[in-house]
Structure formats: C-alpha cells, structure tokens
Amino acid sequence: MNVLFEVNGCKVDVDVTPRTTLCDCLRNELGLTGTHAGCEHGVCGACTVIVDGTAVRSCLMLAVQAEGSSVTTVEGLAKDEELSPLQHAFRKHHALQCGFCTPGMLTTLHALLTEDPWVDEDRIRDVLSGNLCRCTGYLPIIEAALDARTYYQQAAGER
Ligand code: FES
Numbered sequence: 001m002n003v004l005f006e007v008n009g010c011k012v013d014v015d016v017t018p019r020t021t022l023c024d025c026l027r028n029e030l031g032l033t034g035t036h037a038g039c040e041h042g043v044c045g046a047c048t049v050i051v052d053g054t055a056v057r058s059c060l061m062l063a064v065q066a067e068g069s070s071v072t073t074v075e076g077l078a079k080d081e082e083l084s085p086l087q088h089a090f091r092k093h094h095a096l097q098c099g100f101c102t103p104g105m106l107t108t109l110h111a112l113l114t115e116d117p118w119v120d121e122d123r124i125r126d127v128l129s130g131n132l133c134r135c136t137g138y139l140p141i142i143e144a145a146l147d148a149r150t151y152y153q154q155a156a157g158e159r
C-alpha cells in the first residue's frame with residue numbers, strides 16, 4: 001500500500017505491506033534507524049516516536065495508520081546538527097550509557113515537555129515508567145528532564 005505522511009518536516013511517500021509497522025517502515029524503508037526496535041510488543045518504549053504531538057510506540061502502530069500524519073523521530077529533534085536542549089541536558093547529566101533506550105526517552109520527554117513545560121517530577125517519573133532503561137538508572141535521566149524544562153518553559157512563553 002502507498003502511504004503519504006511527513007517525517008521530521010519532510011513529505012514521504014512509501015510503499016509498504018499493510019502489516020508493516022511504523023517502526024519497521026521508519027527503519028527499513030526510510031533509513032531512520034534512530035528509532036530502536038526493542039521488545040516489539042509495546043513494553044520497552046525504545047521505539048517511541050511523536051505522531052501529531054503525541055508520543056506513540058511505533059512498534060504498535062502500522063505504517064498505513066500514519067497516512068496524513070506528522071511524525072517526529074529522534075533524528076528530528078536536533079536542528080541544523082545542533083543538539084536540542086534536551087539532548088544537551090542528557091549529555092550534561094550523563095543520562096545514557098549504551099544509548100539503546102535513549103531515542104525513546106528523548107521522544108517521550110520531548111512530547112511531555114512540549115505539552116506541559118511546567119510538568120512536575122512525579123509526573124516525569126510516572127511517564128518514564130513506560131520506558132525501560134537497563135543500564136543507566138533513572139536519576140540522571142530525570143535530572144536531565146528537569147534541567148531541560150526551563151528551555152520548554154521559555155519556548156512556551158514565546159508562543
Ligand atoms: Fe516498541 Fe518496545 S520496541 S515498545
């Protein structure tokens with residue numbers, strides 16, 4: 001089936017089988033391998049992308065369901081090869097080790113902080129409970145999110 005949607009601001013037109021997941025489409029058809037395939041059944045959060053502003057598990061969504069949508073992957077967070085403020089905060093707080101979970105953490109947090117720039121720590125912890133990290137530990141990730149909040153608050157003030 002032919003599917004037309006937008007990825008990181010660019011229109012894409014892909015030909016996929018109806019059962020192709022959005023995750024496989026992004027990785028295999030579009031070469032966007034920053035979206036990681038972990039459990040592939042909705043548990044780990046590694047495959048999280050942002051679809052029309054909402055954090056979505058791309059292993060649970062079919063590519064054909066993305067028709068007409070705007071999708072942001074981890075590759076779309078940085079602008080002009082500059083790390084985003086959230087990515088800077090991850091680096092500053094050493095919020096990753098192997099990095100496997102990191103794309104999903106970043107997209108999940110970006111969606112959350114964009115929607116609610118004044119989100120509190122409890123809510124950040126609650127939302128991140130759906131993203132599994134097996135090697136870093138969550139404290140630096142939460143510290144990075146709290147640090148990056150200032151940027152999202154400023155950006156919201158300018159909207
Ligand atoms: Fe999608 Fe684990 S790969 S939730």
Ligand code: FES
Nearest residue numbers: 097099101133134
């Ligand atoms: Fe290795 Fe999270 S940094 S799984």
